[in-house]
Amino acid sequence: xxxxxxxxxxxxxxxxxxxxxxxxxxxxxxxxxxxxxxxxxxxxxxxxxxxxxxxxxxxxxxxxxxxxxxxxxxxxxxxxxxxxxxxxxxxxxxxxxxxxxxxxxxxxxxxxxx
Amino acid sequence: xxxxxxxxxxxxxxxxxxxxxxxxxxxxxxxxxxxxxxxxxxxxxxxxxxxxxxxxxxxxxxxxxxxxxxxxxxxxxxxxxxxxxxxxxxxxxxxxxxxxxxxxxxxxxxxxx
Numbered sequence: 001x002x003x004x005x006x007x008x009x010x011x012x013x014x015x016x017x018x019x020x021x022x023x024x025x026x027x028x029x030x031x032x033x034x035x036x037x038x039x040x041x042x043x044x045x046x047x048x049x050x051x052x053x054x055x056x057x058x059x060x061x062x063x064x065x066x067x068x069x070x071x072x073x074x075x076x077x078x079x080x081x082x083x084x085x086x087x088x089x090x091x092x093x094x095x096x097x098x099x100x101x102x103x104x105x106x107x108x109x110x111x112x113x114x
Numbered sequence: 115x116x117x118x119x120x121x122x123x124x125x126x127x128x129x130x131x132x133x134x135x136x137x138x139x140x141x142x143x144x145x146x147x148x149x150x151x152x153x154x155x156x157x158x159x160x161x162x163x164x165x166x167x168x169x170x171x172x173x174x175x176x177x178x179x180x181x182x183x184x185x186x187x188x189x190x191x192x193x194x195x196x197x198x199x200x201x202x203x204x205x206x207x208x209x210x211x212x213x214x215x216x217x218x219x220x221x222x223x224x225x226x227x
Contacts, residue, residue: 043158107155
């Protein structure tokens with residue numbers, strides 16, 4: 001597609017369940033970023049991929065959060081045993097390479113934990 | 115020292131006015147300062163960016179002013195329109211890179227018709 005695609009656009013789940021969020025970056029973009037945006041707040045960096053490798057996982061808030069990227073393309077962010085404080089919009093961005101050009105964002109997945 | 119402080123939190127301006135959004139930083143190693151625009155339900159989109167070797171950059175109605183000695187930079191929107199109503203984020207990074215941008219908290223801008 002022409003832009004970064006994220007799915008689902010909305011996800012409502014019960015506390016304690018696991019969720020998977022998907023990101024399809026722009027074709028040819030080797031760098032991929034995950035952010036979390038709480039209501040009315042700025043963006044919180046979670047993790048960054050260059051190709052399939054994640055040089056920086058420092059932003060992941062706990063060991064319940066994990067992410068992978070396969071084939072240098074699609075990435076999945078997994079949150080295990082969700083908590084209410086995980087409720088937020090999860091944004092994915094991609095760029096040509098780390099540091100090369102702007103980050104292009106998807107429209108995010110709005111996650112609500114009941 | 116890694117923070118970027120953005121103000122105001124919200125701003126209401128009449129159509130045609132010039133909203134100004136300010137950001138301040140402490141880390142002198144920052145050397146790339148972008149502004150992003152975010153509409154409700156959408157991801158942020160790069161609006162304009164500046165590096166510290168210039169004091170001002172214009173793109174259309176949007177201008178970044180940069181004051182290196184004060185460690186401040188600001189966004190001005192000339193001849194503002196209702197369609198400019200959005201949340202604006204400043205950010206900063208090291209190495210002239212988009213990697214691990216440090217984000218301001220955002221300014222919700224409303225342009226009244």
